[in-house]
Amino acid sequence: MLAGGKYMERVRKHGPMQLVGNVQGVQAPDFHLLTLDGTAVKLSDYRGKAVLLNFWATWCAPCKVEMPWFVELQKQYGKDGLVILGVAMDDSKPAEIARFASEMGVNYPVLLGTDQLSDDYGNVQYLPTTFYIGRSGTIVDKMTGLLDRKDIEEAVKKALNTTSKATTIPQSQANAEIKPASTKNPNTKAATR
Numbered sequence: 001m002l003a004g005g006k007y008m009e010r011v012r013k014h015g016p017m018q019l020v021g022n023v024q025g026v027q028a029p030d031f032h033l034l035t036l037d038g039t040a041v042k043l044s045d046y047r048g049k050a051v052l053l054n055f056w057a058t059w060c061a062p063c064k065v066e067m068p069w070f071v072e073l074q075k076q077y078g079k080d081g082l083v084i085l086g087v088a089m090d091d092s093k094p095a096e097i098a099r100f101a102s103e104m105g106v107n108y109p110v111l112l113g114t115d116q117l118s119d120d121y122g123n124v125q126y127l128p129t130t131f132y133i134g135r136s137g138t139i140v141d142k143m144t145g146l147l148d149r150k151d152i153e154e155a156v157k158k159a160l161n162t163t164s165k166a167t168t169i170p171q172s173q174a175n176a177e178i179k180p181a182s183t184k185n186p187n188t189k190a191a192t193r
Contacts, residue, residue, distance in 0.1 A: 023142055028053070028133045029120040033087070033111040036098045041085070041111055044137070049081045050159035051133040053121075055113065057090035058100045060127045062146035067104045069149045073156055074108045080160055081135065084108035087117065089127060130155075134162030 028051075030044045043051065054070065056063035067086075074084045088097045088110055101110050118124040121131065132141040132155040140162045141155045 023122070023131075023139045026139050028131060028137055028139050031117050031120065033114065033117065036088075036094050036101070036110050036112070041109060043085075043133075046083050046085075047137055048135055049083045050077075050135055050156065050162075051131075052082065052084045052156060052159070053087065053131040053133060054084065055087045055089050055118075055121070055124045055127055055129040057088065057127050058092050058097060059090060063128045064104070065146055066128055066130075066152070067106060069152060071105050071107050073153060077156055077160065082156060082160060086110045087113040089113040089118065089124065132156065132159040134159050136162070138162070 028043060030042055032040060032042050035041055043053075052070065052073070054063075054066070056067070070084050070086070074082065086101070086106065086108060090097070092100075094112060097110060097112075121129075126144045128146065129144045130142070130152070131139055132143075134140045140159045143151070143155065
């Protein structure tokens with residue numbers, strides 16, 4: 001009952017969650033967010049490029065493991081059209097997030113996440129959560145929790161090589177229960193928000 005009340009509160013504020021269940025081939029919801037320096041960014045600004053959209057937080061231990069991999073992947077695949085966007089989902093001030101990102105050597109834009117963005121992407125509850133978006137703006141893959149670097153790189157390659165058209169979300173899928181994706185390592189647990 002409590003969970004249902006929390007869901008209804010979010011629905012009243014932001015509308016129903018859009019991305020739950022299998023989201024491959026679904027058009028990624030556009031957004032308008034600010035970077036740490038106040039620059040406005042929209043996902044649609046990156047149409048024609050592959051986007052790795054990573055939800056993370058400064059307190060998330062698995063996120064700290066992934067971030068250096070993302071730095072390497074941005075260096076390696078940026079010339080091929082990869083754009084990594086980090087979405088900070090914690091309550092820290094932008095200056096604190098910027099300091100953390102600098103210490104981690106982040107070489108890609110860090111955006112300030114919102115509850116609306118979390119809702120639009122299926123109520124992101126586990127961190128890290130990463131969406132791999134193809135050049136046409138459709139979701140190629142979604143991963144929750146800490147995975148192997150090679151799994152992340154394979155999803156990046158898939159996003160770089162995908163140009164499929166978007167599909168609509170079936171109503172049964174829109175109402176499906178949210179479950180974290182399985183990981184290769186059953187001993188790895190995702191940090192929660």
